[in-house]
Amino acid sequence: MKNKTLPISIIIFLAFCFFVFLKGLSNTNNYIPNESLGKKIASFNAKNFFNEQEINSDELFIEKKIYLLNIWASWCVPCRNEHGILMQLSQNDSIKIIGLNYKDNLDNAKKFINEMGNPYSKILRDQDGTISIELGAYGVPETLVIDNNKIILKKFVGPLNNQSLKEIKSLIR
Amino acid sequence: MNFFKIIIVIIFFFFSLAANAQDSNSKLINKISKNIRCLVCQGQSIYDSQSDFAISLKLMINKKIEEGYTEEQIYDYLINQYGEWILYDPKFNKNTFFLWLLPILVFLGGGWIVFKKTKFFKL
Numbered sequence: 001m002k003n004k005t006l007p008i009s010i011i012i013f014l015a016f017c018f019f020v021f022l023k024g025l026s027n028t029n030n031y032i033p034n035e036s037l038g039k040k041i042a043s044f045n046a047k048n049f050f051n052e053q054e055i056n057s058d059e060l061f062i063e064k065k066i067y068l069l070n071i072w073a074s075w076c077v078p079c080r081n082e083h084g085i086l087m088q089l090s091q092n093d094s095i096k097i098i099g100l101n102y103k104d105n106l107d108n109a110k111k112f113i114n115e116m117g118n119p120y121s122k123i124l125r126d127q128d129g130t131i132s133i134e135l136g137a138y139g140v141p142e143t144l145v146i147d148n149n150k151i152i153l154k155k156f157v158g159p160l161n162n163q164s165l166k167e168i169k170s171l172i173r
Numbered sequence: 174m175n176f177f178k179i180i181i182v183i184i185f186f187f188f189s190l191a192a193n194a195q196d197s198n199s200k201l202i203n204k205i206s207k208n209i210r211c212l213v214c215q216g217q218s219i220y221d222s223q224s225d226f227a228i229s230l231k232l233m234i235n236k237k238i239e240e241g242y243t244e245e246q247i248y249d250y251l252i253n254q255y256g257e258w259i260l261y262d263p264k265f266n267k268n269t270f271f272l273w274l275l276p277i278l279v280f281l282g283g284g285w286i287v288f289k290k291t292k293f294f295k296l
Contacts, residue, residue, distance in 0.1 A: 033212065033254070033255040033256050033258070033259075034256075035252075035253065035254060035255055035256045036254060102225075103225055103229075128229060128232050129225055129226070129228065129229025129232070130229055130232055130233045130236065132229065133229055133230060133233045133254065134233075134254075136254040136255065138212045138213060138226050138255070139213050139225070139226055
């Protein structure tokens with residue numbers, strides 16, 4: 001009897017390890033920070049995309065609307081994919097879309113806008129990426145839904161899709 | 174002539190002060206960067222990474238140091254933005270106490286087993 005306990009317990013232990021690792025495989029390892037949700041965005045200064053004039057973020061979120069702050073770049077391929085959805089959302093009067101051009105070449109970014117259309121009511125430049133960090137973002141594309149009290153209501157990491165479009169529309173109602 | 178000598182000494186003195194300040198800043202940036210996880214290239218610290226996120230974060234840390242933030246204040250700021258997960262060395266709190274205490278418990282438990290099983294202590 002004693003001889004059998006050891007192999008059985010080893011088998012049980014290995015089976016346990018196998019299932020723990022199997023379960024681990026199905027978990028995604030990508031950590032998406034959600035700390036900024038429900039918090040007020042930090043006030044920041046940025047240059048206007050078209051005339052290089054300095055703008056303070058406090059001047060942006062004044063109207064009683066829902067704001068989408070979309071972080072984009074011309075070098076970012078997924079940004080091209082979501083651009084159609086942004087164009088569609090720009091037709092909606094209760095939404096204002098603000099673009100934050102992330103670490104981009106100005107000429108390329110202007111070409112991108114001319115080619116794909118401009119859904120943004122204002123575009124700001126984040127030349128060194130530090131404004132995005134102040135906003136708690138970590139890459140492109142990323143979209144923050146912000147109300148006129150400057151509270152972050154929702155955050156979409158990665159390109160917007162039809163599902164996110166529905167979620168944004170449900171926030172307006 | 175002596176006047177020029179004094180001027181040169183003063184200039185060198187201020188340059189060395191500035192260089193020293195710069196050096197201690199970059200040391201602190203490196204120290205903090207080694208403890209910050211790169212969120213886009215997970216498994217690397219921002220010190221090791223050359224991703225856009227890591228470069229911007231290092232710039233941000235530099236900016237905060239220049240604004241007079243201490244190391245702890247910078248960690249608190251980053252935890253507030255990205256959560257505790259961004260630190261490689263998590264702080265001691267109700268969620269992490271087990272993580273910190275486990276090695277001590279294992280050490281004490283192992284010590285107790287050694288103490289009970291070895292004849293050396295029975296002499």
